[in-house]
Amino acid sequence: MSEVRVLLLPGDGIGPEVLAEARALLEALGPATGLRFSFSDDLIGGAAIDAYGTPLREETIEAARQSDAVLLGAVGGPKWDYLPKATRPEAGLLGLRKELGLFANLRPVKVFDALADASPLKPEIVRGVDLLVVRELTGGLYFGQPSELVRGPEGRRAVDTLPYTEAEIARIVDLAFRLARERRRKVTSVDKANVLNTSQLWREVATEVASRYPEVTLEHALVDSCAMRLVSRPRDFDVLVMENLFGDILSDEAAVLAGSLGMLPSASLHGAPPSRPGSPARLFGLYEPVHGSAPDIAGRGIANPIGAILSAAMLLRWTLGQEAAATAVEAAVADVLDAGIRTADLAGSGTQPVGTAEFGRLVRERALARLSAG
Numbered sequence: 001m002s003e004v005r006v007l008l009l010p011g012d013g014i015g016p017e018v019l020a021e022a023r024a025l026l027e028a029l030g031p032a033t034g035l036r037f038s039f040s041d042d043l044i045g046g047a048a049i050d051a052y053g054t055p056l057r058e059e060t061i062e063a064a065r066q067s068d069a070v071l072l073g074a075v076g077g078p079k080w081d082y083l084p085k086a087t088r089p090e091a092g093l094l095g096l097r098k099e100l101g102l103f104a105n106l107r108p109v110k111v112f113d114a115l116a117d118a119s120p121l122k123p124e125i126v127r128g129v130d131l132l133v134v135r136e137l138t139g140g141l142y143f144g145q146p147s148e149l150v151r152g153p154e155g156r157r158a159v160d161t162l163p164y165t166e167a168e169i170a171r172i173v174d175l176a177f178r179l180a181r182e183r184r185r186k187v188t189s190v191d192k193a194n195v196l197n198t199s200q201l202w203r204e205v206a207t208e209v210a211s212r213y214p215e216v217t218l219e220h221a222l223v224d225s226c227a228m229r230l231v232s233r234p235r236d237f238d239v240l241v242m243e244n245l246f247g248d249i250l251s252d253e254a255a256v257l258a259g260s261l262g263m264l265p266s267a268s269l270h271g272a273p274p275s276r277p278g279s280p281a282r283l284f285g286l287y288e289p290v291h292g293s294a295p296d297i298a299g300r301g302i303a304n305p306i307g308a309i310l311s312a313a314m315l316l317r318w319t320l321g322q323e324a325a326a327t328a329v330e331a332a333v334a335d336v337l338d339a340g341i342r343t344a345d346l347a348g349s350g351t352q353p354v355g356t357a358e359f360g361r362l363v364r365e366r367a368l369a370r371l372s373a374g
């Protein structure tokens with residue numbers, strides 16, 4: 001049996017609650033996939049600040065480097081909101097992504113049939129949506145220099161900077177094209193080229209990369225009207241690629257299509273996934289739900305674990321090449337939703353919601369049944 005080393009970083013708020021379900025799922029699927037998961041865990045974010053006085057320790061980065069993959073819950077919360085940027089919980093997550101060189105953040109948004117009426121948008125708009133946000137993760141506004149907040153005698157002044165080199169743009173756009181080639185062969189490159197220099201460069205480089213993929217269509221879209229189209233004509237999109245902050249914002253917007261922010265998973269990678277899942281080489285990845293620590297519902301056992309569970313499915317797919325197991329997990333989530341079972345965020349009035357652990361248990365049961373049925 002081959003060993004898979006997974007570092008668990010539950011983090012804060014609902015992070016530990018949803019991550020427990022992702023872990024239990026991988027553990028349960030181990031025997032059926034011929035894999036033995038060995039888990040280690042560590043603190044990150046607010047939990048690490050409380051224990052060690054820093055949101056991310058060097059030891060944690062090293063432990064991540066020694067692992068095949070990292071599963072992360074969420075970081076942050078009101079308790080640490082007074083801290084300056086560099087020492088906040090969020091700085092721990094940003095530091096981890098940067099240190100590990102995870103420039104490619106894949107955020108798939110697939111609307112489950114059973115949830116077509118869970119969105120505040122009309123079912124006929126969201127039914128069948130299957131898009132992929134490819135977010136650049138280690139550059140742009142999040143990491144630009146200069147970056148400062150000065151409280152001086154003349155008053156307060158702050159600056160953030162949005163830099164991109166052509167190499168940084170080319171590698172993320174190239175990855176988007178590779179992924180689009182295996183999907184519906186359309187890339188929407190999102191920018192603000194009517195205003196920003198970086199966006200003008202982004203558009204130029206995206207056009208150059210596109211010339212290497214004649215079988216894939218490239219469309220350029222301005223981020224403002226793209227945000228509008230994402231909720232009015234979401235089925236127009238296949239793969240969308242964009243800079244860090246645009247990707248952060250548009251992916252939460254896209255969660256509305258799926259019915260809840262609790263639905264979306266993500267994978268952060270440092271290179272192109274093998275074009276055919278199933279290849280034996282392991283690609284390191286950091287897997288985390290798109291949502292945050294949800295302080296408003298933390299500690300009550302009611303969070304939706306689907307984003308975390310689907311992140312574990314992405315780990316099976318992209319790091320381990322276990323396509324059958326990944327598909328079984330996704331289908332298991334659909335089974336449970338088809339049976340009318342919902343967590344509180346998705347339950348309409350008149351539906352009795354189930355808790356995080358119960359939802360996770362039902363998905364495990366269905367995933368195992370599907371895998372052993374072949």
Ligand code: NAD
Binds near residue numbers: 014076262307
């Ligand atoms: P959030 O994503 O935590 O919550 C937004 C809303 O969505 C809340 O009403 C919350 O209850 C709901 N929600 C989110 N996940 C849910 C789930 N799994 N099940 C049910 N409902 C869910 O965003 P926020 O409130 O803006 O941020 C809270 C904290 O989380 C902040 O400190 C922020 O920095 C942090 N954050 C962390 C990450 C991360 O670790 N990747 C991502 C986003 C925000």
Ligand code: IPM
Binds near residue numbers: 093290
């Ligand atoms: C996300 C989060 C993070 C981000 C924060 C917590 C730093 O919002 O993963 O989407 O902005 O990247």
Ligand code: MN
Binds near residue numbers: 290
């Ligand atoms: Mn975000």
